[in-house]
Amino acid sequence: MxxxxxxxxxxxxxxxxxxxxxxxxxxxxDHNEQGATGLVVNRPxxxxxxxxxxxxxxxxxxxxxxxxxxPVEPNGMFALHNAGDLEKAQEPxxxxxxxxSSPEVFEQVIWRISEGDPxxxxxxxxxxxxxxxxxMESEINRMDWLYTRARVEDIFEIDAYDxxxxxxxxxxxxxxxxxxxxxxxxxxx
Numbered sequence: 001m002x003x004x005x006x007x008x009x010x011x012x013x014x015x016x017x018x019x020x021x022x023x024x025x026x027x028x029x030d031h032n033e034q035g036a037t038g039l040v041v042n043r044p045x046x047x048x049x050x051x052x053x054x055x056x057x058x059x060x061x062x063x064x065x066x067x068x069x070x071p072v073e074p075n076g077m078f079a080l081h082n083a084g085d086l087e088k089a090q091e092p093x094x095x096x097x098x099x100x101s102s103p104e105v106f107e108q109v110i111w112r113i114s115e116g117d118p119x120x121x122x123x124x125x126x127x128x129x130x131x132x133x134x135x136m137e138s139e140i141n142r143m144d145w146l147y148t149r150a151r152v153e154d155i156f157e158i159d160a161y162d163x164x165x166x167x168x169x170x171x172x173x174x175x176x177x178x179x180x181x182x183x184x185x186x187x188x189x
Contacts, residue, residue: 004031005136007094009154010038010145011167018144020071023164026129027080027150029099036131039069039078039099041123042160049113049124057110064122067160070129079109080155081122096152121156146171 010026026038044065045052052066053059069078079100080093086108087098100106112120131139139145148171158166 005036005147006031007150008147009041009150009167009171010136010140010147011164011171013143013146014168016144021129025163025167026070027093027155028147029093029128031136033133035133036136038129039067039080039125040129041067041080041155042163043068044160045126052124052126053110057107057114059110059114060116062113064124067123067125069125069127072128072130074127076127077106078125078128079106079122080125081109081120082152082156083109083112083117083120094150094152097150097155121152123155146175148174 005028008028010028012021012024016022021040023042024040025042027041028036028038030037045068047066048062049064049066050059050062081098081100082096084092084096084098086100086105090098092098100109109120109122113122136145140147146168148167154163154167
C-alpha cells in the first residue's frame, strides 16, 4: 500500500473519463487500510450556502456556493475550515485545515459564518468520495490519478474552476524526470 495520502490532492488525469470524476480534484481527508475518503473541491453547485442551509440555520445572505463533494452520501454535509479551536480531538488534514462533519462542529462553523467571523475560511460540501481498500491505489497505478501535497491556500485561494489546471501542472512537474530548461548543446544528447 502507498503511504497514507491524507492531506494530498488526487488530480484526475486527462484519460479519466468517469463522469463522477472527470477533471476533478479530490482532497483526501482520510486514507488507511480500510480505504480512503475525500472531497471533490472543484465542483461548486448552483446553490448558495444561505439557500442550501436556510431550512436548518438562520444565515446572512452569503454568496459562497455549496460544493458537490462526491457521489457518496449525497445528503451528508461536510465543512472544510481553518478553525482549529473547534477540532480539539481531530488531527488537521494539512496544517491549518480541518473537516467538520460532526453535527456539533458543523453547527459551530455555521454559527461563526452567521456571526461574520473574519478569520474563518470555509467550504461547505454535500456528499463525499470514497474508495474501498486498495481501490484508490489501483486507480493511481492505472494512471487515472496523479497526486500532490495539499496546501490550505490551494483550497481557499485558487478559483474552483482553475484548480484542476493548476494542480495537474504541479503534479506533472513533480514527476518530471527530464530537466525543463533547454540545453545549449542538444546534439550532445
